[in-house]
Amino acid sequence: MPRKVWLLVAGMIINVTGASFLWPFNTIYLHDHLGKSLSVAGMVLMINSLTGVIGNLLGGVLFDKWGGYKSTLVGIVITLVSILGLVFFHGWPLYVVWLALIGFGSGMVFPSMYAMVGTVWPEGGRRAFNAMYVGQNVGIAIGTACGGLVASYRFDYIFLANFILYFVFFLIAFIGFRGMEDKKEPGVQKEVETEKGWTLTPGFKALLIVCVAYALCWVTYVQWQGAIATHMQELNISLRHYSLLWTINGAMIVCAQPLVSMLIRWMKRSLKQQIMIGIVIFAASFIVLSQAQQFTMFLVAMVTLTIGELFVWPAVPTIANILAPKDKLGFYQGVVNSAATVGKMFGPVVGGAIVDLYNMEVLFIAIMVMLVVALIATSMYDKRVKVEETVEEKIAV
Numbered sequence: 440m441p442r443k444v445w446l447l448v449a450g451m452i453i454n455v456t457g458a459s460f461l462w463p464f465n466t467i468y469l470h471d472h473l474g475k476s477l478s479v480a481g482m483v484l485m486i487n488s489l490t491g492v493i494g495n496l497l498g499g500v501l502f503d504k505w506g507g508y509k510s511t512l513v514g515i516v517i518t519l520v521s522i523l524g525l526v527f528f529h530g531w532p533l534y535v536v537w538l539a540l541i542g543f544g545s546g547m548v549f550p551s552m553y554a555m556v557g558t559v560w561p562e563g564g565r566r567a568f569n570a571m572y573v574g575q576n577v578g579i580a581i582g583t584a585c586g587g588l589v590a591s592y593r594f595d596y597i598f599l600a601n602f603i604l605y606f607v608f609f610l611i612a613f614i615g616f617r618g619m620e621d622k623k624e625p626g627v628q629k630e631v632e633t634e635k636g637w638t639l640t641p642g643f644k645a646l647l648i649v650c651v652a653y654a655l656c657w658v659t660y661v662q663w664q665g666a667i668a669t670h671m672q673e674l675n676i677s678l679r680h681y682s683l684l685w686t687i688n689g690a691m692i693v694c695a696q697p698l699v700s701m702l703i704r705w706m707k708r709s710l711k712q713q714i715m716i717g718i719v720i721f722a723a724s725f726i727v728l729s730q731a732q733q734f735t736m737f738l739v740a741m742v743t744l745t746i747g748e749l750f751v752w753p754a755v756p757t758i759a760n761i762l763a764p765k766d767k768l769g770f771y772q773g774v775v776n777s778a779a780t781v782g783k784m785f786g787p788v789v790g791g792a793i794v795d796l797y798n799m800e801v802l803f804i805a806i807m808v809m810l811v812v813a814l815i816a817t818s819m820y821d822k823r824v825k826v827e828e829t830v831e832e833k834i835a836v
Contacts, residue, residue, distance in 0.1 A: 460582050464594075482788060484538075486538065493543060512609075514548035555616075659809055666787075717754075729799075
């Protein structure tokens with residue numbers, strides 16, 4: 440990979456490592472330390488995700504106007520200042536304010552970085568986005584492993600650890616991202632359509648449809664950070680064991696991503712088929728999870744879930760890169776990140792409300808319904824985009 444891609448991946452690792460000291464434990468902190476119900480905790484996380492959606496879209500637009508360096512730094516500075524506030528003031532209700540600002544700032548960073556990797560290594564195709572995805576999960580593996588240990592010693596130290604690592608990320612971005620070319624001529628780019636303003640082109644419609652599926656998958660996925668995390672606590676499974684699951688998740692992604700790429704290449708599957716296979720594996724993981732009472736079964740469910748996300752998560756930014764007109768790369772990546780953030784936003788609220796009103800069994804039924812809808816949406820998204828398969832064939836896995 441080019442040196443610039445390695446810098447972006449390194450920045451992503453540090454960024455997500457710091458964030459992973461915080462996000463897996465938000466619901467537990469709100470519920471167990473601040474004494475809030477699951478529904479209230481879900482609403483707080485919803486606010487965090489809502490500001491993240493705004494940040495995603497703004498970050499994508501600023502990338503198209505300013506380039507990746509400036510748009511990324513603005514998001515990092517906003518997040519860094521907010522985390523500093525969280526270090527000193529993490530009681531109720533200031534915790535909500537800081538989480539909202541962190542969601543906005545970090546939301547600006549992700550689409551800019553994904554758009555940057557697509558522009559500095561256009562010939563990389565899927566490999567560019569796979570590299571960022573693997574880097575993201577290296578950060579998750581390291582951050583959750585360390586975060587669980589820190590939280591078990593003293594919970595509020597996770598805020599300080601988050602700040603220190605995010606400051607390191609700021610230094611990497613400030614020094615390393617400077618001078619990165621925001622080239623506007625990606626090697627694999629559709630020339631058959633251009634967008635002016637907010638025109639709803641066939642390509643953008645296709646992106647919106649696949650993003651519906653993407654958001655629904657995220658709604659199911661984040662139950663692990665909300666209702667399922669609390670459910671495990673009620674089964675007397677320790678915080679350290681819960682953290683271990685996320686460490687295994689990240690480690691599996693780092694080790695298994697090359698194998699999955701080889702498998703997809705051998706199977707000669709399109710991006711659409713790749714996502715559909717992943718959704719089916721998602722469903723299998725939640726079937727296992729619905730029967731879990733011991734840590735071993737939760738481990739099996741997490742391993743299965745991880746295999747599913749290896750198929751789904753990297754494919755969607757790649758589709759956005761294929762569909763995006765030359766001057767909308769950042770915006771399209773912002774839409775993709777917004778879809779994920781919307782899923783994260785509604786997931787804890789929906790999951791918490793269902794468990795509060797009914798029980799975990801009803802939650803698992805709702806999850807299966809959402810995954811079926813996601814499967815149908817994925818099967819339909821490219822009906823009017825006839826050039827996608829031709830473009831995909833040019834992309835190296």
